[in-house]
Amino acid sequence: MVTAAPAGRIEITDLGVVFGRDGRRVEAIRRFTLLTTPGEFVALLGPSGCGKTTVLNAVAGFVPPTVGRVVLDGEPVTEPGADRGMVFQQHSLFPWKTVLGNVEFGLKMRGIGPAARSTQARSYLSLVGLAGFERAYPGELSGGMQQRVGIARVLVNRPRVMLMDEPFGALDAQTRLAMQELLLGVWREVKTTVLFVTHDVDEAIFLADRVAVMTARPGQIRDLIPVKLARPRPAEIIATPEFMALKARVLAQVREESGRAWIEPRP
Amino acid sequence: MATAPLVRAPAARATAAAPLRLTSWRRPALRALSIGLFLLAWHVATLWGLDLYVRFQNIPSPGEVLAEAIELFSNRSFYVHIVASLERIWLGFAIATVLGVGLGLAIGWFAVAEDTLFPPIELFRPIPAVAWVPISIMLWPTERSSIVFITTLGAFFPIVLNTIHGVEGIDRQLVRAATSLGARRAAIFREVVLPGALPSIVTGLSVGMGVSWICLISAEMISGQFGVGYFTWVAYGIVKYPQIVVGMLTIGVLGMLSSLAVRLIGARFMPWLPRREKDGA
Ligand SMILES: Nc1ncnc2c1ncn2[C@@H]1O[C@H](COP(=O)(O)OP(=O)(O)OP(=O)(O)O)[C@@H](O)[C@H]1O
Ligand SMILES: [Mg+2]
16 A cells, blocks of 8 residues: 655746735745755755744645745645645644544545545554554653654645654653654655654754755755665764764754854844 | 641541541532521521521511412412413524534634624624613513523623634634544534534533523513423512412422423533542532
8 A cells, every 4th residue: 555656856946935915024935945856855054043944834735935936746836735845843643633534635635535544544554553553542641652643644645745843852762762663664655755754863864865954044054975885874973973064064054054044143 | 835736737637537437428418508507597497587687577488389389380380471471482592502513603603603793792792681681672572582592692792702712712722633634624613623613512512501591581481481490580560479489499400400300411422531530529
């Protein structure tokens, strides 16, 4: 049931997003350009408020570009759709639906019958290690389990892109590590393009094919750093010299931009 | 010596959890005792005909009330009043639910509905339903319809306002999640807005049920020919004082059971909500 997703080439060109009007304009991102190859895992790092969520929202179709464009596999993004699933930081499951009901949601929207829905949803639940929790309500699950449901709920649609906005940011350190390994395992199966926002440099390098470091607001890409670490990556990889060297490089840039975010007066 | 208790205070606090184990029998016993004491005070006050600015000379004693209740409940005619009241509550509440939830969902979901329907609702809301009694008698052809109207009016406002509140309180992130899972507007309404607003709607129904009883009884006392409210008011006129208290207690019990029914039915539709337990304090 778990099969490879179709393409997933994101082309974000000269994207600019401005919120508000004349008096209280906030330029969230400016001339943001990023191209991904299908099936690529890109991590977005940057200081708080630099526009990371805005980039994801533009790809999801929640926020229209003020200038520039977002194109997915040759088609401009104009509205939200199931081909671009979003995993939020927390509290985004439907509390009134069971775990199974949440994962089935996208299939139900596509008009798939109850039996087929249930079979497919169950296979994605076992993919994220939650077989046996079908009947539970989200409120009865731990934060980590809720995020796994959130991932299964997106993947069951076989999206071309999975957008993840600090999906493990609210979890404790132990759970976060386990979730990172789980995500890599799942991603190896589905091979969908992933845009992953995080504050955590280790997390970005451990997961991604490329790490995009953003400037302070208005955010644009400051540097795109390829992570040439072999996969599958064991958890111990973060102690290797290669990893440390990358980390030092990324961290220096992030520090500099964070400093800028604090020091520069906001317009 | 005087400072010793202070020093020991933390230890005393640590053992404060112990009484929890006793609550299993202690709390019901305490409650029964409380009711017993109340009945005793009532009995004594009426027996001695106390006059402490509030006067108990004409107040029936618990024994008289009990005898009257037995008499009334073994008699068909009292049930006619109960049935009349229940029928009015049921009708009024049902109409208020349909109108209140329907309008509330529309007002909460469509800006146009908010602009066209909400202003009159806001205009009439501060007027207590009972103040409508004279107009209602003129408006409606029968006593029954005019009392049902008052009952509907009472329940309508809490229901519609809580429904609007529920829809407007829907988490935007859940709506976004639904759209990026392929949901269109109608599906969002059905799958996100309705269940998301349900807890607030049920709160509105529960409050509405309480208000509709208040309105029903007031309307029956003012303008009725039947009903428990009418019965209670007439008992005063014909100097059957124990009947007043039986009427009051009947109203209380019926009101309580209706609210309980609303809450139980509501809970059945919201299995995801944790059962709320009251803590011991
Ligand atoms: N709907 C909105 N209306 C007005 N301003 C907004 C809106 N959404 C975001 N902004 C502003 O745009 C800027 C970028 O916001 P965004 O949420 O994309 O940042 P972020 O990088 O995700 O931040 P964080 O790391 O704190 O999550 C911020 O200054 C924010 O205040
Ligand atoms: Mg953000």
